[in-house]
Amino acid sequence: MNTTIYKIAPEPLWREAESRGRFEGAPIDLADGFIHFSTRDQAETTARLHFAGQDKLVLVAVDAGLLGDKLVYEPSRGGDLFPHLFAMLELSAVKWVRPLPLGEDGLHRFPDMEA
Template identity: 55%
Template sequence: MLIYKIFRADEWRALRAEKVSQGAPVDLADGYIHFSTAEQAPETAAKHFAGQDDLMLVAVEVDRLGDALKWEVSRGGAEFPHLYRELRLEDVAWAQPLPLSAGAHQFPAGME
């Protein structure tokens, strides 16, 4: 199963350069890295990245994260995946741009 993290371009560049990331400022403040499932990702984009361009959608295989990944109740009572360690570049299954078109982010077809 894949989970997803939306990175701003500078955050993605930093992960690629440094090979690890503690996440975005909200992740640092909360003490874990926020992820979303395929079903949750569009709402996450709309709520936290509305109107923002130059984003990257990063997919991570759940099995790579081990016990550091916790599923916790968050927005609307839904369980969201939270990573309680740094994200390593080697954890990333794939990454691709998340374009903005007519005010909405365009997610890739076939996200699982």
């Protein structure tokens, strides 16, 4: 079974990654030594806690099955297991990229994550 994991990223940073053919990480990823991801159930809370009020974001869906043993699920917020990638993200593992706009209430409006 292929599991989809999600990365929230500033759109300009993601567009740079697309031009390079790989995503090396956001500043927090580079500082921590791995790329932070969320599961479907974790993504909205991640947006609320770590990206509150930020506009011009994208939600990136990644096929976790293509990341191999460099993807590790580790305990984080509340003891939940979060996917962490200890490598660059090759864009061949990306399923889709969609805008993550802010609503009038200041919360992000998530796209359909099924497709």
